[in-house]
Amino acid sequence: MTRHTNGVNGQDARVAEFDWEAEGLLEGLDGPEREARVKLLDELAGDGVAVEELRTAVEEDRLALLPVERVLRGGGQRLTPDDVAIIDHADLDRVSAEELVESGVRVVVNVSPSSTGQYPNLGPLTLLRGGVRLIDAAGAPLFEERAFLDGLDLETNGRAAVAFDANEDGALDLFVRSVQAPEALFVGSRRPNEHFLRLRLSGTPGVDNRDGIGARVTARLPGGRTIVTENANASGYLSTGSPIVHLGLGAATRLENLTVRWPSGAVQNLGPVEDVDRTLLVQESPRK
Ligand SMILES: [Ca+2]
Numbered sequence: 001m002t003r004h005t006n007g008v009n010g011q012d013a014r015v016a017e018f019d020w021e022a023e024g025l026l027e028g029l030d031g032p033e034r035e036a037r038v039k040l041l042d043e044l045a046g047d048g049v050a051v052e053e054l055r056t057a058v059e060e061d062r063l064a065l066l067p068v069e070r071v072l073r074g075g076g077q078r079l080t081p082d083d084v085a086i087i088d089h090a091d092l093d094r095v096s097a098e099e100l101v102e103s104g105v106r107v108v109v110n111v112s113p114s115s116t117g118q119y120p121n122l123g124p125l126t127l128l129r130g131g132v133r134l135i136d137a138a139g140a141p142l143f144e145e146r147a148f149l150d151g152l153d154l155e156t157n158g159r160a161a162v163a164f165d166a167n168e169d170g171a172l173d174l175f176v177r178s179v180q181a182p183e184a185l186f187v188g189s190r191r192p193n194e195h196f197l198r199l200r201l202s203g204t205p206g207v208d209n210r211d212g213i214g215a216r217v218t219a220r221l222p223g224g225r226t227i228v229t230e231n232a233n234a235s236g237y238l239s240t241g242s243p244i245v246h247l248g249l250g251a252a253t254r255l256e257n258l259t260v261r262w263p264s265g266a267v268q269n270l271g272p273v274e275d276v277d278r279t280l281l282v283q284e285s286p287r288k
Contacts, residue, residue, distance in 0.1 A: 018041065018042070018045050018051070020037070020038055020041050023051060023054075023055065024055075025037070025041060025054065025055060025058050026038070037063075040063060040064070040067075041054060041063075043067070044063075044066055044067065044070075047070065049066065049070070053066075054066075062081075064086075065079055065081070065084060067109075067135070068084055068107050068109060068135060079106065079107065082105070083105055083106040083107060084105060084106070084107045084108075084109060085100055085103065085105040085107070085108045085109070086108075086109045086111070087100075087108060087109070087110050087111070087112075088110070088111045088112050089110055089112055089114070089123075090112040090113055090114075090116055091113075091114070091115060091116050091118065091119070091121045091123070092110060092114040092115070092121060092123030092124060092127075093121055093122070093123050094121070094122040094123055094126050096123060097122070097123035097124070097126035097127050097130070098126055098130075100127060100130075100132060101126065101127065101130030101131075101132055105132060106132060106133065107132065107133045107134075107135065108127060108132055108133070108134050108135070109135045110134065110135070110136050113136060114134060114136050124136075150186060151184070151186070152186060154176065154178070154184060156176075156178030156179070156181035156184075157178055157179040157180070157181070158176055158177070158178045159177050159178060159179060159236055159237040159238070159239070160176070160177045160235055160236030160237055160238070160239035161174060161175070161176045161177075161235065161236060162174070162175045162235045162236075162239060162240075162241045162242065163175075163241070163242075163246075164241065164242035164244065164246070165198070165242075165244070165246060166185060166187070167187060169190065170190050170195075170196040170277055171187075171188035171189050171190035171196075172188050172246055172248075173185060173186060173187050173188050174186040174188070177236075177239060193251055194248070194249075194250060194251070195249040195250070195251070195252060195253055195276045195277050196246065196247060196248055196249055196276065196277060197219070197247045197249060197255070197273065197276045197277070197278070197280060198244050198245065198246055198247070198278070198279040198280065199217060199231075199244065199245040199247070199260075199279070199280050199282055200243070200244055200245075200279055200280070200281045200282065201215050201231055201243070201245065201260065201282050201284075202281065202282065202283045202284060203215075203262060203263070203284050204283075204284040204286065207262075207264050207266075207284065208262045208263050208264050208266075208284055209263065211231070211233075211243035212231050212243070212260070212262065212263070212282070212284070213231055213232065213233055213243060213263070214230065214231065214232070214263035215230065215231045215245075215260055215261060215262050215263060216228065216229070216230050216231075216260070216261040217229050217230070217231065217245050217247070217258070217259070217260055217261075218257075218258070218259040218260075218261070219247055219249075219255050219257070219258050219259075219273075220255060220256040220257040220258075221249060221250075221252040221255060221256060222252055222254065222256055223252070225250075225252075227247055227248075227249075229245060229247070231243065231245050244279070249276055252276070253276055254272065254273060254274050254275075254276060255272060255273040255276070256272055257269070257270075257271060257272060258270040258271070258272075258273050260282055260284075262284055266284070266285075268282075268284065268285050270282065
């Protein structure tokens with residue numbers, strides 16, 4: 001049996017008691033994850049959320065969104081994960097806030113205080129002006145530490161990390177070099193409905209560099225999404241990255257349009273690309 005005390009100015013405003021174990025809402029959890037789940041359930045139940053609603057949220061894996069939805073309930077909004085950015089950023093700065101506004105999210109949940117008072121920071125005001133709700137210091141249990149599952153909690157003294165498709169399965173892999181430690185290769189994965197396109201650029205000798213390093217690639221996807229990336233292979237101390245441009249396309253199986261702006265300034269429009277999940281060789285077109 002757990003006991004929740006919702007204290008206001010030191011007084012017990014409401015006491016609710018629930019047995020989440022018996023309700024079946026703690027299955028598969030132990031340690032800190034279990035404690036975080038109990039805390040969140042206690043808070044929500046103490047706020048008056050019905051056990052059935054909690055059960056549905058757990059089944060749909062969206063329990064962490066409930067506190068945010070409750071704040072916005074006045075607008076009758078039901079949020080999707082795309083509407084919410086969960087960040088861990090003490091003293092949220094203006095540039096980060098602008099990026100959040102541009103990303104189109106409607107709510108930012110910051111598990112750290114957005115203003116610690118140590119210095120004036122413009123992030124919260126920027127969010128406000130951008131029409132984004134900010135919920136502050138929600139508490140670290142919204143995050144779960146999962147890096148250890150993949151070995152990504154590497155405790156070496158890293159010098160370089162390169163993302164490239166080492167096994168050519170269409171998913172980016174991560175190669176990490178460290179001081180006095182073995183190299184590590186983390187192999188990424190890709191779901192069947194996730195597509196990609198690799199571009200191998202080839203600049204004209206005497207005009208542009210051979211690998212097209214510095215070229216800017218613009219890919220327009222069906223539905224209006226546009227990917228802009230530069231062929232940059234600098235990647236840390238005494239290391240170099242891949243000269244292959246890797247585009248993650250999500251569900252898209254074609255490009256509406258592909259444009260390469262070469263370092264010389266020449267712009268090459270390649271039009272639509274009908275086949276993806278492959279490597280496309282792009283030879284710089286000769287100067288007219
Ligand atoms: Ca791969």
